[in-house]
Amino acid sequence: MTEVKWHEFASAQPLAEALAETVANRLREAIEARGLAVIAVSGGSTPPPFFNALSRKELDWAKVTVTLVDERFVPPSSERSNARLVAHHLLQNEAAKADFVPLYRECDEARDAAAQASAAMESISAIDVVVLGMGTDKHTASFFPDAGNIREILEQDDGDSVLCVEAPSAGEPRLTLSVPRVIGAPFVALHIEGIDKKDAFNDAIAQQEGTLSPIRAVTERLGKALHVYWAPKQDKTP
Ligand SMILES: O=C1O[C@H](COP(=O)(O)O)[C@@H](O)[C@H](O)[C@H]1O
Numbered sequence: 241m242t243e244v245k246w247h248e249f250a251s252a253q254p255l256a257e258a259l260a261e262t263v264a265n266r267l268r269e270a271i272e273a274r275g276l277a278v279i280a281v282s283g284g285s286t287p288p289p290f291f292n293a294l295s296r297k298e299l300d301w302a303k304v305t306v307t308l309v310d311e312r313f314v315p316p317s318s319e320r321s322n323a324r325l326v327a328h329h330l331l332q333n334e335a336a337k338a339d340f341v342p343l344y345r346e347c348d349e350a351r352d353a354a355a356q357a358s359a360a361m362e363s364i365s366a367i368d369v370v371v372l373g374m375g376t377d378k379h380t381a382s383f384f385p386d387a388g389n390i391r392e393i394l395e396q397d398d399g400d401s402v403l404c405v406e407a408p409s410a411g412e413p414r415l416t417l418s419v420p421r422v423i424g425a426p427f428v429a430l431h432i433e434g435i436d437k438k439d440a441f442n443d444a445i446a447q448q449e450g451t452l453s454p455i456r457a458v459t460e461r462l463g464k465a466l467h468v469y470w471a472p473k474q475d476k477t478p
Pocket of ligand 1 (some may be wrong): 256282284285286309310311312322339372373374375380381382
């Protein structure tokens with residue numbers, strides 16, 4: 241099993257600052273080494289403080305490409321769009337100069353959007369940083385445990401970089417980076433908050449080999465440390 245490096249914080253804000261600092265350093269190193277950097281980020285309710293902190297980091301953002309780990313098959317005008325979340329929280333301040341490659345494409349069918357996004361992803365040589373999220377159902381990216389083809393998706397070795405996933409628990413169809421694209425990044429972090437997600441992650445890692453758990457399957461295939469950034473969930477009510 242891949243090594244898990246646990247980074248624990250008292251609350252969401254110091255976590256966001258620390259993760260942003262580490263990610264900014266990784267992006268600077270990539271720019272120094274190959275003249276450009278690529279980061280894939282997740283959506284959902286957890287990332288905004290991290291996005292806000294990262295957007296203020298001073299680095300050569302004009303040389304950075306931002307893309308998504310996964311996306312709902314909804315246009316950027318939708319409140320459920322991860323592209324919209326990134327536009328509002330990450331592609332701001334210093335990071336406004338970054339390029340953005342969306343996964344969503346305007347098509348009738350999600351699988352056509354996935355094919356188009358996959359073709360666009362071929363022009364992106366390598367991803368330097370991946371920041372994953374996770375649900376209490378142990379899905380990460382859009383690798384949902386109840387997707388019909390989940391075992392095939394988790395075992396994929398090559399082929400398309402962006403896949404279409406349909407799962408009853410996911411609501412609308414999803415577009416997701418493939419496992420090889422996710423695990424190919426030299427730095428992979430998992431950003432989670434709350435005791436329920438900590439328990440879900442630890443439970444997934446402790447499970448018997450062969451048990452279907454997307455976060456475990458990705459962690460097993462990583463071949464390098466998985467950096468887990470965790471803080472307790474704060475009550476947002478005043
Ligand atoms: O569906 C999704 O959920 C996960 C976790 O979201 P959160 O709201 O619990 O933070 C996220 O990682 C993924 O990108 C998103 O599409």
